[in-house]
Each structure stands twice: as C-alpha cells, then as structure tokens.
Amino acid sequence: MDLNDTPEQAEYREKVRGWLGEHAGEAPPRQGSYEDNAYIDARRGWQRKLAEAGLAGVSWPKEYGGQGLGPIEQVTVNQEISAAQVPGILDVIGIGMLGPCIIAHGSEEQKSRYLGPMLHGDEVWCQLFSEPAAGSDLAAIQTRARQNEDGSWTLNGQKVWTTNAQFASYGLLLARTDADVPKHKGLTMFIVPMDAEGVTVRGLRQISGEAEFNEVFFDDVHLDADAVVGGVGNGWGTALTVLMFERLTIGFGSENFGSPARLTATVARDAAARRDADVRQRLGEVLSELLAVRFNGYRALTMLQRGQIPGPEAGLAKVTMVNAAIAATDLGADIVGPDALSSESEWSYLISFLPGLKSAGGTEQILRNTVGERVLGLPPEPRLDKGIPFSELRAKEKEALTS
C-alpha cells in the first residue's frame, strides 16, 4: 500500500500545482451567490483560464479539447484546486456528466457545436431529468415531446431540482416521445436551448430560504429535429451514461465532507464537552464514519487507477457521508446551543442543507434497493409496471387513486 503518487503522477501534480501557484491570484472567491451575475461571470472567466491551462475536461478526449488523461489525473487536479483554495470549474455538471454523454452518444455536429463553448464556460449546461412525479423512478417522467410533420419537436412539461438553470445556455433533457410502449422504451434525450420561447425558469426556495435549485417549465417549446441525442427511443440508455458519470463526479475529493476538523475543534475548545463521556462517544463514532469514507475513497481510487469503474456500491459511501455529516452537525450544534441556529453560525448552513441532501442523487431507500440487488444479488421487489405501456400505467394509477 502506498498513498503516494507514482513518479509520473507526481510530475503531473507538480505541473498542476505550479500553474495554480502562479495564477491563484486571478481567481474569484470560492464562495459567492449563484444569483449574482457578476460572480457567475467571474467564475466563467476562471473556468476559461482553467480550460486553457488544461485543467478542465482533464479526462475528455483530446479531439474535443480535453487532455485525454485518466480519472486519476482528474482527481489530482481536484485535489490541487482544493489545496490552492481557489474555485474549480463552474460547470461541474456539464463537463463532468453531460459533456461525456454527448461525446459518447452525440452526432459529430453536436460535438463540434457544443463541446468547445461548454469546456470554456461560455455556455453553461444544466441537467433536465427529475420531475415532481419522477425522482427515484426516473423512467416515470411525463414531460412530453411530440414530433411534428417536418421532423421537429414540440415540448411540454416540467422539470425540478435543476441546478444552474438560472444562467445555463443549454439543458440536456429526458422526455417521453412514445407513451404507448413500456416506460423505459419510449424515452428520448434532447438538447434544449434555455432561451427558447416557452422555457420558464423559477428559483426553488429550500429550508434555508435560499434558492439553490430551480423548477423549469416547458410550454410548447419548439425543438429542431437535430436536437435529439443518441437516437429517438434510446433515451434511457443515454441517461444511464449520464448517471454513470455522475457516480464518478460525486464522491471523489469529498474527504472533508462533514468538516471533521471543525467539529473536533468545537469539542476541543469547550472544556465541559471535552470531558463529557456522551459527547466523546458521539464524536468517536462520527469521526470513525468520516475516516471510513476517506479511506474507502482511496480504495475506490485504486480501483479507478486499475481501470475499474465504481459500481453501485459507491451509493453506500454517500449514505454514510450524509448521515455522518448530519450526526456531526447535530453534535457541533448541540455543543454551541441555540446560537448554532443563528444565520451567522458556522453550523446553520449545514443544518438546513443536509435534510435535502439525503435524497439528492437518489433517496437513501432507493440506493439501498440498488445496492441490495446489484451488489448482494438479492431478488428485486416485484414491480407492477413491467411490460405495461406507459399510458396504461398512468391510467391505472389514476384509477387506483379514485377507487
């Protein structure tokens, strides 16, 4: 076992560190309001610099402006950016998940039109998958695209939990194009210009009162025939590619999630807490969980380095991470007392943020189902939607509600 870089990796890290050392002064602050246009513009400019230095799209193929390197180099860049205390790329979702999907499934025209501006931050992207009635069961989406006689499409429906939609230029959208086949089959992926007529973006306020996500509405939005990615009716397979890259994007570089150092410091400076047996038990348990996340991250990174893609078991790390962060925040706030709930407190953001995070990227329950079935090989829950055309399924659901 060796947590150090190989000589080649060390050389790469040195190069990245050198560039960041020279240019860190040009970076905007790491934290800022995503509702502030000036801040977003500064972040776009910084992404452009990172892209020009080869620090964005590290694992994208060279022909699309990337560096053609592996996930290990991507992780190295993430670590160095974090160590340099500068922000990373603005469009993590585009470059990490949607770009790779377009590279895998898009037409040559789509690749040459969209990938360059995405990489340089000129056009930010958003992911238009989840809907009010389709989250864990993503294939149940109802947003409808109907094909017109000239081959173009008309889009109607609503998406939700859309990060960055308020300033995105394009969205990658999963829509139903055929309701008369079983639900996974009638789906198609589209590229949607966010400034198209009929697209409305509305901020979605959360527990804290801030709007980090959006709802996006589509009313008779017109899409050209060439907006389809990966072929009509192939939307599910195309979406799975995005979800696979999502697993690669989340989970790495989350070593400090749950802020173990802040929690330990809070206990350390409170003389009563420091000697309290119950506090020490809670602290010991939560720190063990966070250490486990960190070292299992190294195990996963080793697998990546050997060319293995992280599987659904990565979902368990997310479950541990979120629950440990909740336990850590509860403990830290318990020590501080009611002051922890003041908006000035270093704990208040997490207190409001973590309950929703439990469902982000799949609820804890659906992650456990997936891991149980795909990792432990347990039999699936019997399903009532298999092989049934989507339109019939919807009719049955309505009937069940009224009977």
Add this chain to the structure above:
Amino acid sequence: MNFALSDEQEFLREAARGALSRHKTIEAARAALEDSGALPDLWPTAVEAGWPGLLIDEEQGGAGLGVFDAMLVAEECGRVLAAVPLLGLVPATAILGAAGDESRAATATGELRPAYVPGRPPSELEGGWTVEPRSGMARAEAPQASVEGDAVVLEGTVAFVPDAPGAGLLVAVGETEDGRAVAAAVPADAGGVSVEPEVRYDATHPLGHVAFDGARGRLLNVGAEALADAWYVAQALIAAESIGAVQTCLDMSVAYAKERFTFGRPIGSYQAIKHELTEILRRLENARGLEYYAGWARGSKPEEFPLAASAARSAAGRALDFATRAMINVHGGIGATWEHDAPLFFRRAQLARRLLGGTHDATDRVAEESLKAA
C-alpha cells in the same frame, strides 16, 4: 495511489483460509460450549503456517511481516470462529520484537507461546495505566512493578486476559512507583504467577485471570510507546477478527434471504430485509476501510496508528453487533436455536464488545486521539 492488498497479502489470506478449512471450527465452537475438550488444538496448524513468527525478524526464524499481515490472518480466523490464540500472541511478539528479547526464536518455532497481558495507556480522562477489572465500569490499576537490575517484580491482577491459559510466557505491563510503565516477560511457571482459566459465552476465546504475587520476570528494554503500541495492535486484531465474522454473517444471511419464501416471494425481495442486509454491507465496508487504514498506518504512519486502530475496532465492533442480531432476525426463530450457527457469531459479538476496554473505550480513544491533535 495504491490502497489495495498486495499479491503477497492476498496469498497469505488465501493460505490462511485454506489451512483453517481443514478443521470444522464452527461445529467445534458449538461443541466446546458443553465440553471444553471439544475445541481442536489449532496451534500445530498455526505453527505449520508460520503464524507464531509473523512479526518476528527472519534472522530469529520468523517471517518478518507486519501487523497488517497478522490482521489478515485474524480476519480469516474470525470468519470461521477459529480458536487461534493470535490476540494473546501477536501483541506479545510486537513487544518482544521491540525489546529484541531472547524468547523470539523459540516463539517463531512454536515451541514457546507467549501471551500479552494487556495494559491500557493513559488518557486525558484517566492518568495512569489501567487493566481490565473483574467486574464493573471502573478500570483496575496496572500491576505494581519494582525494577531490580534486569528483573521486574510484579504485584497485582489482570482479569480476562485472552489466551492466557496454557501460554508459556506472559508479557505484562506494570507501573512503577514513580508512574513509569515497564514491560516484563514472566514465565508462566514462575513462582507467584497464577492463571485462572475462564470461558465467557464464546468458547473459542479462552480467557484467564492472571495474578502476580511477587512474580519475577525479565525486564524488557522498551519504552511506554511500545507498550501503547501493543494495546493498539490488540485493538486492530479484535477489529480484524470481527470483520471476518461480519462477512460470514452477511454471506449466510444473504443466502438465506434468497431461498426463504413468504407470501409467494423470496424474503430478500422485501425492502425491510434488503435494507437490513445492505446495512450490514455498509458497516462491513466501512470497517474494512478502517482495517486497511490501521494496517497501513502501523507500517507507514505510526503516529496515526492509535487513531486508526481505535476507529477500526469501534466501527468493526458496532458492525458485528448489528450483523449478528440482523442474522438472527433474517433467519427468524430458527436463527435463535442452539443448532443454528447464528448464535455462535452472536456469542462472539457479545464477548468481543466487552474485551480489552470494550468497543466503547475504542470509540472514546478515537475522540481522545482527535482532540489531542486538534
């Protein structure tokens, strides 16, 4: 970045699994509850595999390997509840090795079996070295030690010492009048030494109450750091052994959940069962990540070993508690019967969580070590 076992380690693990598979250890764990003679003597197997000398230098006849390797063997023992006295042996050889003691060669050949008489290093809450009490929450003071030249005279008792019965050499921690921790190698047949054998609920972990009444042993030339290290080596071994046991609980429970039907479907298809089983997996994987951390830290980052070993034991102990109860739940009533294997793992969990300070003390040490570094 390479945070995986080496080929040699994988081989060591497979060899251990192979060697243990020649014995019906789980059946023996049940039989020994009613007849202590039913426990097979696995020492010859251990000697043949070279386990007594795992940590001992090659020039002394050992394998010159690390604590990490010993943990992998312990994990395999835990998987099949094999009564191999590693918990007494390995921390003892860590101290004997640090001291360059003369007993190493005889230990490596298996001629002599040493056992560690555990002493817990001081913490912010408790100033002195302590040992296991016979009963209750209060820790007992470590035996009093008087140094006389290169000999140590010990006075005091240590309860529930793993693998003490039948050991040839006791490697004990004592505290001198001026509060210094010293280590002594006391032959088990020396005057003033008594070992009262004891079995508690899990027959595969023989225990002994060790009493020193003016017992005389060799002074081992090691500092307090090596004695603290031995405590954490023992913690890491309990973690590894527990992880092996959790793996078996998971494998057995998953297999049963696939073949047992209720209301026309396998019980593993119900979310209530599926989620309980994935919770075992989650805890197992977390404990394993920490087991690797501890194994790696002992060799490459010793200053983090106390934190890593304590975290591994804390997570593994809680995983084993959860897994053994979940296994009984998943099996239904049959899982709580004498003839089933589930109770044998449950017995292991019940004992493991209370040995050497218990799981809660390891959890407290995670806090202690982190606060010390804050």
